[in-house]
Amino acid sequence: MAHIALTIAGSDSGGGAGIQADLKAMSALGVYGASVITAVTAQNTRAVTAVHGIPLNVIAAQIDAVLTDLNVGAIKIGMLATPDIIQTVAEAIAGFNGPVVLDPVMIAKSGDALLAQDAVRTLRDILLPCATLLTPNLPEAACLLGVSDAETPDQMIAQGIALCELGAQSVLMKGGHGRGDVCRDLLIDSTGAMAEFIAPRRDTRNTHGTGCTLSSSIAAGLAQGLGLTDAVAQAHDYLQGSIVQADTLMVGQGHGPVHHFHRVWSA
Known part of the structure; x- marks a missing residue:
């Protein structure tokens, strides 16, 4: 029987995020992926030129269609765009008993906004308490808390704990926006750091979709029955391989995508 994960997120016409x-x-990690599209973006490696939110009743109907038929082991939530979409998704998944990975998508790699400013509070107040794991980068964590970006591991831990106090069961503070030769991700719960994941900081501009890829990879591991730390470790290893091979793809003229199928085929 296939392991199944559901992604609730926006569509990227460029295919990278x-x-x-x-x-x-999800497919690369051996998990069957189902999807609920919350918004359609006109997007490539250089810019987001248009965003169209899917009607709320259609979003709710998609979620209902998947959850009433497929044996979903985990849910990943990404781009939600507006307060109404956030509210709709929160209500639609209320009866789901499995793990939920929430990636608080706010800004595309191109710098274009993907979350309305008035939606940040709704995301924090309504959806954060639904999250088994929240996966913010440093600017997203700071935005959710209304503080400056964390610059040290101690600050990352403090902000992770603060996000847990807002309702998330655990937080993966991602260090991709940090400085130095090492990229450090910290898995944190309300008591402090649970695990640390370290990788060399890669000299590449082809990192489009890294946040989406990491969060969906974690959801895939959880759908396979892995514990949270093991699911994050598997996802971290997979993403690092995808980044290492990203430059071989040569897709687009801006921030290109990572190589999701680096274990299957070479560019």
Whole structure:
């Protein structure tokens, strides 16, 4: 029987992030991916030029269709765009008993906003308490808390604990926006750091979709029955391989995507 994960996110027409990245990552890790599209973006490696939110009743109907038929082992939530979409998703998944990975998507790699400013509070107040794991980068964590970006591991831990106090069961503070030769991700619960994941900081501009890929990879591991730390470790290793091989793809003229299928084929 297939392991199944559901991604609830926006569509990236360029194929490097969003629903497309999620389904690629889940497939690469041996998990069947189902999807609920919350928004359609006109997007490539250089810019997001248009965003169209899916009607709320259609989003709710997609979630209902999947959860009433497929044996979903974990849910990943990405781009939600507006307060109404956030509210709709929170209500639609209320009866789901499995793990939920929430990636608080706010800004595309191109710098374009993917979350309305008035939606940050709704995300924090309504959806954060639904999260088994929250996966913010440093600017996203700071935005959710209304503080400056963390610059040290101690600050990352403090902000992770603060996010747990807002309702998330655990937080993966991602260090990709940090400085130095080492990229450090910290898995944190309300008591402090649970695990640390370290990788060399790669000299590449082809990192489009890294956040989507990591969160969906973690959801895939959870759907396979892995514990949280093991699921994050598997996802971290997979993403690092995808980043290492990203430059071989040569997709687009801006921030290119990571190589989701680096274990299957070479560019």
